[in-house]
Amino acid sequence: MISLTTDFDDFYAGQIKGPIYKINPKAKIIDITHKIKRQSIYDAAFVISSSYSYFPKGTIHIVVVDPGVGSQRESIVLNCDGHTFVGPDNGIFSLLKGEVFKINVNKLNQRLLEYGITNYSNTFHGRDIFAPTAAFIDIGDTDFLEKKDQITCLPFKKEISKDCALLTVLYVDSFGNIILNMKKEDANIKEIELSNIRIPVLTHYEEGKNLELLALYSSSGHLEISKYLGDANSMLNLKSGDIIYLILKNK
Numbered sequence: 001m002i003s004l005t006t007d008f009d010d011f012y013a014g015q016i017k018g019p020i021y022k023i024n025p026k027a028k029i030i031d032i033t034h035k036i037k038r039q040s041i042y043d044a045a046f047v048i049s050s051s052y053s054y055f056p057k058g059t060i061h062i063v064v065v066d067p068g069v070g071s072q073r074e075s076i077v078l079n080c081d082g083h084t085f086v087g088p089d090n091g092i093f094s095l096l097k098g099e100v101f102k103i104n105v106n107k108l109n110q111r112l113l114e115y116g117i118t119n120y121s122n123t124f125h126g127r128d129i130f131a132p133t134a135a136f137i138d139i140g141d142t143d144f145l146e147k148k149d150q151i152t153c154l155p156f157k158k159e160i161s162k163d164c165a166l167l168t169v170l171y172v173d174s175f176g177n178i179i180l181n182m183k184k185e186d187a188n189i190k191e192i193e194l195s196n197i198r199i200p201v202l203t204h205y206e207e208g209k210n211l212e213l214l215a216l217y218s219s220s221g222h223l224e225i226s227k228y229l230g231d232a233n234s235m236l237n238l239k240s241g242d243i244i245y246l247i248l249k250n251k
Contacts, residue, residue, distance in 0.1 A: 001028045002134050003055060005048050006064040006126060007036040015124075016062070016131045022115050023135035030055070039067040041091050042240035045154060046171040046179065048085065049095035050220040057082030060134045062126070063092050070122035073152070075103040075129050077137070077145055084137055086130045091154040100148045103133055107144035111136065157243050160186050169242040170222060176231030178238055180246075182223045192223075193247035195236070199225060 002020060006013060013034040020027050032051050037043050044065035052061055066088045078085040080098030087093065089102075109120060112132055120128050136142065158181045159166040168181040192199050192215055200208070201215045201223075208214025209228040213235065218224035226232050238244065 001030060001056060001059045002138060003030045003032050003052075003059055003061045004034070004064075005032040005036065005044060005051070005061065006034050007038050007040065007044070008064070008126070009034045012124070012126065015127050016064075019112075019117060019127060019131045020135040020138075022117060023132060024139050027135060027138055032061075036065050037240075039065065040240055041065055041067070042154060042168075043171055044092050045094050046220075046240065048092070050222075052083050052085075053081070055083070058084075060084045060086060060137055062130050062134050063087040064126035064130055065092060066090065066125060069125050074148070075105065075125060075133070076148060076151060077101040077103060077133065078151065084134075086134045086137070088125065088130075089152050091152045093151055094153040094156060100151050101142075101145040102148040103129060104144045104146055105129060108132060108136075111141065111144060154241070156181055158182065158186075160248075163248055165246045165248055167223075167244055167246060169238050169240050169244060171240050172233050172238060176227065176233040177218065178225040178233055178236060179218055179220065180223045180225070180244070183221050184217050184223075187248055187250075189248045189250050191249040192225075193249070194225070194244060 017029055044063055048063050064087055068090055074089040076089045078093050078096060078098050078100045080096045085093055156168045157166050170181050171179040189201055199213045199215045202208055205228050213225060213227055213232055215225050
């Protein structure tokens with residue numbers, strides 16, 4: 001199985017599938033989303049890290065949010081938790097850990113000639129590098145991969161003490177819920193305070209129907225700031241990658 005996560009939301013999403021089927025007509029392709037916010041590496045890092053585990057082990061995940069396409073940034077493959085991830089080395093896999101490989105593009109292109117694929121673009125590595133890489137891995141062909149020591153990581157913040165926390169905004173979803181880089185096991189809290197707004201930590205959305213804002217642990221396990229039947233981020237105006245300071249209360 002091959003999954004796709006991109007910011008394309010255009011015919012480009014369909015074009016990615018073509019080379020995969022040329023190499024492996026029996027491939028199974030699943031779209032996680034093509035609606036990642038344009039060029040938001042932070043959003044892509046969160047979405048893939050919180051989505052991959054719902055797929056069978058052995059799934060290959062293509063992730064393409066790539067504002068540096070055509071530059072010196074490398075194309076990589078990461079093996080993590082029984083899954084394989086293919087994409088640019090730009091921080092997109094910051095929330096994953098595992099064995100990493102560099103894609104030797106020259107060797108890849110030689111293999112592609114055997115399938116009659118000769119096109120190569122400096123501006124569409126999703127179609128011309130990552131898609132065929134995933135397809136070859138799917139059929140067990142990995143001779144164009146070279147071991148790599150480390151990957152580029154985004155500067156996520158997670159500094160938590162008894163009374164306060166400095167955290168990164170991981171994601172703001174389409175409902176306006178703000179997902180933060182903290183989980184339940186990180187701190188036992190009953191309330192948070194952000195920008196002088198006191199926000200109780202509840203168990204589900206409807207509990208906060210009479211409140212300005214509420215917090216809870218989302219389906220991803222991360223602390224989330226929400227508004228019942230509303231848009232919390234319309235009040236706070238945050239974006240993924242922002243650093244915020246919280247006051248923590250456990251009573």
